[in-house]
Amino acid sequence: MTFSIRNDLLFQNGSQVTNVRTSRKYGGSLTAKPDLVIHYTVGENFGAMVAALSRPNAGHGSAHIVLGQKGEITQVENFRTRLWHAGTSYWKGRNNLNNSSIGIEVCNQGWLNERGDDGRWRQKQKWQGRWYTSRWFDPSEVFVGRHPNSAVYIPTFGDARPNVPAWALYTPQQMAALDGLVSVLKSTYNIRYVVGHDDISPGRKQDPGLCFDRNRFDVWNGGRDELPPRPNPTPPNTGVSSYPVLGMGDGGYAVKILQRKLAEAGFPEVGTADGRFGPKTEEALKDFQTKHGLVADGVAGPNTYAKMF
Ligand SMILES: [Zn+2]
Numbered sequence: 001m002t003f004s005i006r007n008d009l010l011f012q013n014g015s016q017v018t019n020v021r022t023s024r025k026y027g028g029s030l031t032a033k034p035d036l037v038i039h040y041t042v043g044e045n046f047g048a049m050v051a052a053l054s055r056p057n058a059g060h061g062s063a064h065i066v067l068g069q070k071g072e073i074t075q076v077e078n079f080r081t082r083l084w085h086a087g088t089s090y091w092k093g094r095n096n097l098n099n100s101s102i103g104i105e106v107c108n109q110g111w112l113n114e115r116g117d118d119g120r121w122r123q124k125q126k127w128q129g130r131w132y133t134s135r136w137f138d139p140s141e142v143f144v145g146r147h148p149n150s151a152v153y154i155p156t157f158g159d160a161r162p163n164v165p166a167w168a169l170y171t172p173q174q175m176a177a178l179d180g181l182v183s184v185l186k187s188t189y190n191i192r193y194v195v196g197h198d199d200i201s202p203g204r205k206q207d208p209g210l211c212f213d214r215n216r217f218d219v220w221n222g223g224r225d226e227l228p229p230r231p232n233p234t235p236p237n238t239g240v241s242s243y244p245v246l247g248m249g250d251g252g253y254a255v256k257i258l259q260r261k262l263a264e265a266g267f268p269e270v271g272t273a274d275g276r277f278g279p280k281t282e283e284a285l286k287d288f289q290t291k292h293g294l295v296a297d298g299v300a301g302p303n304t305y306a307k308m309f
Pocket of ligand 1: 038085197205207
């Protein structure tokens, strides 16, 4: 996909992308040679995130670009307008980067703090007196780990009460769109640095989070190793560390995934993926373990998952 910018408006393949222009009241213009700040939205629904980030009333956050999970893009305001997305922040001699940065909000759920018995994860948080939960994420959709800005509070819930959260993966479409956006913004506005919100507000923010490919920042910044080192989940950790140990008699969603994986791996004797760990599942699992040089004990644990995912 090819991006271009004319009169501070974004075009994709020659057509102007949707521009809602509801945030002009934040007013003022960015300083020259702005930085570019990457965020996650803490939500997956593109339409809802665009609506939330383009509300015209004072006090609400915003950003210049909202990027959906399929790579869909809306521009909230033109690129020279000052918007509220960075808050209290500091980077390389500048404070309050709202004055001097373009913001991209990427639709991603962010941290997931509740782990279910079946090994899946979701986000649960209280906001203005009400509880909100995200959908459940498969272990294959997350990376488990602690963000370096771990002083930022993440509540723990569920039977497992994990003190290490999981993080939702970004989509390949989002990363491809970001490559294109960064490229056109750099060439148009002489961008100083491309950074994460967690780089400029380390006491408050963890976005774009542990699943964002840190190598991309080095590439975008011309190879300068300016950013703090981070654990880099690329290629993505498949969530193996969050998977429960499973054996004869176990049941539930995690067993279903195990059964599907065994069938995919060429062990049809597992039969239907019914979520019940019985003799057929055990037999298929033992065959899988034998084939991969593991102890054929018929119990699925970290060694088995490492070969399976
Ligand atoms: Zn942010």
